[in-house]
Amino acid sequence: MPKYWPIALAAIVAMVATMAGLQASTDATEAWRMASRFTAQVGFPFLIVTYSASSLAKLWPGEFTRKLLRSRKYWGLSFATTHSVHLIALLNFLNSLPEWPPISGLLPGFLVYVVIYAMALTSNQWGYRTLGKNWKRLHSLGIHILWLIFAATYIGKVTEPEHFPIAGIYTAIAILALLLRIAAWRKSSRLKNPG
Numbered sequence: 262m263p264k265y266w267p268i269a270l271a272a273i274v275a276m277v278a279t280m281a282g283l284q285a286s287t288d289a290t291e292a293w294r295m296a297s298r299f300t301a302q303v304g305f306p307f308l309i310v311t312y313s314a315s316s317l318a319k320l321w322p323g324e325f326t327r328k329l330l331r332s333r334k335y336w337g338l339s340f341a342t343t344h345s346v347h348l349i350a351l352l353n354f355l356n357s358l359p360e361w362p363p364i365s366g367l368l369p370g371f372l373v374y375v376v377i378y379a380m381a382l383t384s385n386q387w388g389y390r391t392l393g394k395n396w397k398r399l400h401s402l403g404i405h406i407l408w409l410i411f412a413a414t415y416i417g418k419v420t421e422p423e424h425f426p427i428a429g430i431y432t433a434i435a436i437l438a439l440l441l442r443i444a445a446w447r448k449s450s451r452l453k454n455p456g
């Protein structure tokens with residue numbers, strides 16, 4: 262199997278999510294809103310695999326987790342793929358509105374896209390060499406920002422019937438992924454400072 266298969270899978274599910282959104286309503290704004298929603302939803306599993314790969318490898322070293330860790334870059338690029346389709350959907354959503362909301366409200370979201378693309382473009386030897394120590398800073402901070410946005414969004418929707426059961430399931434997964442990170446970090450600290 263080619264190592265970039267998660268990216269191909271991400272492209273397919275993002276297309277399917279967009280088509281499902283567009284089928285959901287005959288009203289253009291509503292249809293693109295649903296396409297935005299579904300493309301965010303299908304991206305989350307790719308993000309969580311990327312976020313959790315190093316923790317799983319630390320907590321349960323073995324063939325499977327080692328392979329997962331080695332392919333983490335492709336899972337990250339897969340998330341960048343689904344979220345690029347989210348970007349297309351949300352731009353269509355904004356264009357379908359009578360007028361765009363104030364740019365000040367949209368700016369934080371677009372800045373997060375700058376982070377996503379900076380991470381994607383530096384996910385290679387060139388990026389690693391060029392950024393040096395800043396590579397880890399960018400990727401570590403970036404993945405936590407992405408986790409935080411998804412976790413906060415789904416926690417905020419958990420009691421809304423319209424978002425049942427996805428918001429509940431995704432909230433639980435996001436919290437579990439954070440707990441894995443904490444457990445892996447504690448294990449590493451114990452190994453570095455025994456006793």
Ligand code: HEM
Pocket residue numbers: 293294295297298299301302347351354355367368369370371373374407410411414415418424427
């Ligand atoms: C200015 C930039 C952005 C705009 C205008 C935008 C727009 C949208 C829209 C219209 C929806 C559907 C809302 C609904 O269901 O009622 C949505 C959902 C969502 N977006 Fe974005 N988005 C932006 C950037 C981002 C970024 C950077 C992230 C994460 C890194 C993100 C994550 C999400 C999530 C988690 C959902 C919720 C999906 C759900 O309800 O299941 N968005 N966005």
